[in-house]
Amino acid sequence: MIAKQGLEGIVATTSSISSIIDDNLTYVGYNIDDLTENATFEEVIYLLWHLELPTKEQLQELKNQIADNMELPKEVIATLKSMPTDKIHPMAALRTAVSLLGLYDDEADVMEKEANYRKAIRLQAKMPTIVAAFSRIRKGLEPVAPRKDFDIAENFLYMLNGKEPEKIEVEAMNKALILHADHELNASTFTARVCVATLSDVYSGITSAIGALKGPLHGGANEQVMKMLTEIGSVDKAEQYVLDKLSKKEKIMGFGHRVYRSGDPRAKHLKEMSRKLTELTGEPEWYDISVKVHETFTSQKPLPPNVDFYSASVYHSLGIDHDLFTPIFAVSRVSGWLAHILEQYDNNRLIRPRAEYTGPSLRQYVPVDQR
Numbered sequence: 001m002i003a004k005q006g007l008e009g010i011v012a013t014t015s016s017i018s019s020i021i022d023d024n025l026t027y028v029g030y031n032i033d034d035l036t037e038n039a040t041f042e043e044v045i046y047l048l049w050h051l052e053l054p055t056k057e058q059l060q061e062l063k064n065q066i067a068d069n070m071e072l073p074k075e076v077i078a079t080l081k082s083m084p085t086d087k088i089h090p091m092a093a094l095r096t097a098v099s100l101l102g103l104y105d106d107e108a109d110v111m112e113k114e115a116n117y118r119k120a121i122r123l124q125a126k127m128p129t130i131v132a133a134f135s136r137i138r139k140g141l142e143p144v145a146p147r148k149d150f151d152i153a154e155n156f157l158y159m160l161n162g163k164e165p166e167k168i169e170v171e172a173m174n175k176a177l178i179l180h181a182d183h184e185l186n187a188s189t190f191t192a193r194v195c196v197a198t199l200s201d202v203y204s205g206i207t208s209a210i211g212a213l214k215g216p217l218h219g220g221a222n223e224q225v226m227k228m229l230t231e232i233g234s235v236d237k238a239e240q241y242v243l244d245k246l247s248k249k250e251k252i253m254g255f256g257h258r259v260y261r262s263g264d265p266r267a268k269h270l271k272e273m274s275r276k277l278t279e280l281t282g283e284p285e286w287y288d289i290s291v292k293v294h295e296t297f298t299s300q301k302p303l304p305p306n307v308d309f310y311s312a313s314v315y316h317s318l319g320i321d322h323d324l325f326t327p328i329f330a331v332s333r334v335s336g337w338l339a340h341i342l343e344q345y346d347n348n349r350l351i352r353p354r355a356e357y358t359g360p361s362l363r364q365y366v367p368v369d370q371r
């Protein structure tokens with residue numbers, strides 16, 4: 001029997017990392033609401049990689065390992081500087097830079113479990129530095145070196161803007177990183193697992209996953225949401241904008257999901273963050289427009305907002321360039337990709353499904369001058 005298009009409903013693997021059951025998202029058994037309210041991103045990384053929350057000492061050790069690995073090889077900085085930065089999307093730069101990192105890692109092709117874990121640390125540590133460095137370089141600024149006394153959320157905002165972020169900004173970034181960290185067998189995670197199931201290396205797996213996340217049907221949706229909010233411009237235009245789009249059978253980015261039916265549990269956190277942050281920045285219109293789009297869309301279609309919808313106004317309020325929204329998603333999701341890659345290596349079998357052939361039946365080759 002052939003699977004539904006897009007492999008809808010197919011259970012393709014077992015995994016102990018995250019689950020979506022009855023529209024609830026859990027990481028290794030902990031509800032996402034609980035973690036978002038109480039945990040740090042580093043605790044969540046540890047949880048995803050070790051399937052237990054860390055003790056104080058284990059957490060400190062992970063933080064030290066990340067702090068020690070945030071700096072980029074000088075060759076990677078030089079390549080970022082040589083890129084046509086005004087013409088390329090930051091996701092393309094990130095994809096290239098992560099692939100390049102593999103060239104400067106002596107253990108890139110060492111397949112022992114411990115070596116793969118060390119690579120996971122290096123990638124998790126370096127991805128925020130790459131995104132921030134690219135953002136600085138394309139503005140004609142020098143990259144800002146990471147600080148060892150900062151956690152990932154604080155360091156990322158610091159490297160991006162070159163100044164210490166406010167507490168509320170760090171809290172918002174920490175929550176956003178937790179909310180995006182893992183999501184069962186989403187398209188980019190599946191891509192990573194398919195790649196490393198050939199026994200290819202960790203860098204290849206993450207590079208492939210970044211490519212899959214880039215698309216607007218997946219991680220690229222958050223940037224498209226901000227584009228839409230900007231196009232709408234004011235609350236009074238939101239309703240008509242949505243109705244016009246729907247009458248032309250166009251999709252509204254940030255709504256709908258392959259798995260969730262009653263709603264994406266991550267969206268409510270981002271909605272609340274959006275309300276608070278837009279009020280704080282004195283630009284409540286971004287929240288108001290979002291709510292109007294949300295209300296209008298759901299009055300027409302029973303498709304609630306997904307994680308990407310309110311994250312757009314959250315990141316905008318943090319002063320982040322709109323085309324960096326998807327790279328930030330990657331800075332978080334790399335934790336989940338790495339967890340799944342390590343899990344795949346632990347119990348590997350090549351992933352190789354079949355296709356039902358729908359092309360012409362057997363034909364005879366005709367030489368080119370007789371065609």
Ligand code: ACO
Pocket residue numbers: 006186216217218219221250251252253254255256257258259301303306307308
């Ligand atoms: N706006 C308008 N209509 C929609 C939307 C939307 N955002 N999403 C789904 N629909 C409609 C489709 O047009 C289709 O209608 P039809 O049956 O009349 O043709 C129906 O709902 C089913 O849609 P599919 O695209 O087949 O649903 P699928 O499960 O394949 O796709 C997806 C899920 C890709 C998320 C889809 O809802 C979508 O394109 N949303 C917008 C992009 C987006 O926000 N992506 C981020 C997802 S979350 C993440 O990856 C982080």
